[in-house]
Amino acid sequence: MQTAPFKATRALRGDVRRGLLVGLTPLVRLVIIAGVALLLTALARALTASLGFFTQQEVSVLVLGAGLLLAAVMFGAGCVGALRQVGGWQRAGDASPAAVALWSLGATALLVLLPVLLAWLLPQHPAP
Amino acid sequence: MSTHASPPGRSAVAAPDECLPLAAPVGATARWMRRFVAVLLIACGVVSFAYAGLSVYIATRLAYETPKPIIGTPAAEGLDYHDITFPSRADHLRISGWFIPGHLPSGRLTANRTIIMVHGSRQNRTDPAAGLLALSAEFARHGFAVLAFDMRGMGVSPPAPFSLGYFEQRDVLGAVDFLRSGPLPYPELGRPRAIGGWGISMGAATLLLAAAREPAIQAVVSDSAYAAISPILEREVPKSASLPPLFTPGALLAARALYGMDYYAVRPVDVVASIAPRPIFFLHGDGDDYMPPPNMGLLVDAARSAPNAQVQSWLCPGVKHHAQCFHVEGTAYVTRLVTFFTAALGPDAGGA
Numbered sequence: 001m002q003t004a005p006f007k008a009t010r011a012l013r014g015d016v017r018r019g020l021l022v023g024l025t026p027l028v029r030l031v032i033i034a035g036v037a038l039l040l041t042a043l044a045r046a047l048t049a050s051l052g053f054f055t056q057q058e059v060s061v062l063v064l065g066a067g068l069l070l071a072a073v074m075f076g077a078g079c080v081g082a083l084r085q086v087g088g089w090q091r092a093g094d095a096s097p098a099a100v101a102l103w104s105l106g107a108t109a110l111l112v113l114l115p116v117l118l119a120w121l122l123p124q125h126p127a128p
Numbered sequence: 129m130s131t132h133a134s135p136p137g138r139s140a141v142a143a144p145d146e147c148l149p150l151a152a153p154v155g156a157t158a159r160w161m162r163r164f165v166a167v168l169l170i171a172c173g174v175v176s177f178a179y180a181g182l183s184v185y186i187a188t189r190l191a192y193e194t195p196k197p198i199i200g201t202p203a204a205e206g207l208d209y210h211d212i213t214f215p216s217r218a219d220h221l222r223i224s225g226w227f228i229p230g231h232l233p234s235g236r237l238t239a240n241r242t243i244i245m246v247h248g249s250r251q252n253r254t255d256p257a258a259g260l261l262a263l264s265a266e267f268a269r270h271g272f273a274v275l276a277f278d279m280r281g282m283g284v285s286p287p288a289p290f291s292l293g294y295f296e297q298r299d300v301l302g303a304v305d306f307l308r309s310g311p312l313p314y315p316e317l318g319r320p321r322a323i324g325g326w327g328i329s330m331g332a333a334t335l336l337l338a339a340a341r342e343p344a345i346q347a348v349v350s351d352s353a354y355a356a357i358s359p360i361l362e363r364e365v366p367k368s369a370s371l372p373p374l375f376t377p378g379a380l381l382a383a384r385a386l387y388g389m390d391y392y393a394v395r396p397v398d399v400v401a402s403i404a405p406r407p408i409f410f411l412h413g414d415g416d417d418y419m420p421p422p423n424m425g426l427l428v429d430a431a432r433s434a435p436n437a438q439v440q441s442w443l444c445p446g447v448k449h450h451a452q453c454f455h456v457e458g459t460a461y462v463t464r465l466v467t468f469f470t471a472a473l474g475p476d477a478g479g480a
Contacts, residue, residue, distance in 0.1 A: 026169075041385055045388055053287035057188065057191070064386060068181065072177045079169045079173075087162060090158045098158070102162065105165045106168060109169045109172040109173070110172065112169075112173055112176045113176055115176065116176055116179045116378075118377075119179070119374045119375070120374040124362040124376065125359050127359040127363045
């Protein structure tokens with residue numbers, strides 16, 4: 001027979017899992033789509049190598065640009081969906097998964113910004 | 129309005145939830161938190177995607193520029209020559225150039241000792257700024273055959289991404305292959321017995337990278353080379369793009385994604401020691417305003433770290449601009465180089 005604290009812990013784990021699933025979905029989508037875009041760009045570059053530089057460049061830019069655009073759209077859509085879900089949980093009084101999802105989305109925002117922050121903060125050594 | 133009430137069936141866990149560090153605020157605070165996270169996501173997303181987009185744009189600008197035209201031919205210097213084409217090593221681009229046989233004092237032509245000449249960035253085999261055609265003629269008159277060519281993306285060689293040596297070293301290696309087994313334009317002169325290389329600026333760095341991989345290049349003259357390209361790019365990319373320096377890493381990564389070239393790997397300083405025991409002559413203008421003279425110091429130190437290293441260096445005095453040693457020093461420059469190549473490649477062993 002399960003005790004009340006055990007039930008509470010199990011419920012809490014479920015809430016955290018639900019919150020993380022919703023909160024991290026946009027980031028996972030972004031990483032997957034950006035990764036696929038980079039792989040497809042490399043593939044396009046290899047496939048068009050014999051067609052000359054301009055064709056190769058055009059195709060590469062197109063594939064990478066489309067991939068980044070798709071990643072941006074899917075990321076945005078994912079964020080909207082996650083925030084709606086959080087709103088639904090909050091309205092229903094389901095506070096724990098909402099909190100976990102919000103923290104995950106906040107962390108997602110910072111992770112998305114991380115490359116820019118690194119480019120800004122990491123030291124460069126320009127020639128004089 | 130309060131949303132604090134637990135949902136049906138969850139009252140049993142309500143009490144533990146209140147102890148959570150992640151416990152969500154309710155009501156107006158919850159809405160505010162949601163909006164704050166939404167704004168944070170929008171702001172971070174817009175900044176990051178704008179950064180990525182601009183980086184891709186800068187990379188495309190960095191990778192190609194309309195080539196400068198060929199100005200003049202060796203005929204203008206009173207020299208015989210033939211146009212040539214040869215495939216670059218590994219990726220087989222058709223590289224264009226010309227072959228100038230050396231002129232011996234007896235008046236005979238020779239290809240016994242051949243110098244591969246490698247021009248600088250955004251230039252070609254005539255490079256008037258560095259006096260490349262005039263220097264080619266000087267070598268030919270001193271009995272050295274010259275193979276001068278346009279690196280990919282420059283002169284009349286096929287368009288290609290500008291990789292500052294990462295890909296261009298294949299063109300130098302293609303030139304070596306051509307001299308060793310290609311259809312030379314003066315078959316009566318035979319194949320070169322000895323091959324040397326002279327490069328200037330980006331050409332010098334490219335030549336060092338190629339020589340580190342190709343032992344057939346028996347002697348190297350490196351005029352105004354960079355030890356590593358990333359410090360130069362970190363200075364130049366923000367200037368040319370009129371954007372803050374934080375865009376440089378993004379642009380270099382975008383160039384890698386788009387063209388497969390890794391600017392951070394263009395580091396002659398890391399490979400120059402492997403050229404030993406073949407002799408290297410480094411020279412650099414003491415007042416070079418584009419490629420700081422300490423680049424030569426780094427390369428010399430790295431080259432001398434090898435056992436049996438044969439390294440000479442010359443900091444040309446009174447040179448205020450980039451890659452101007454030949455223009456400033458003139459005859460002294462030619463004399464030093466001819467002496468170096470004669471010692472390194474040996475005397476001419478009988479041209480036809």
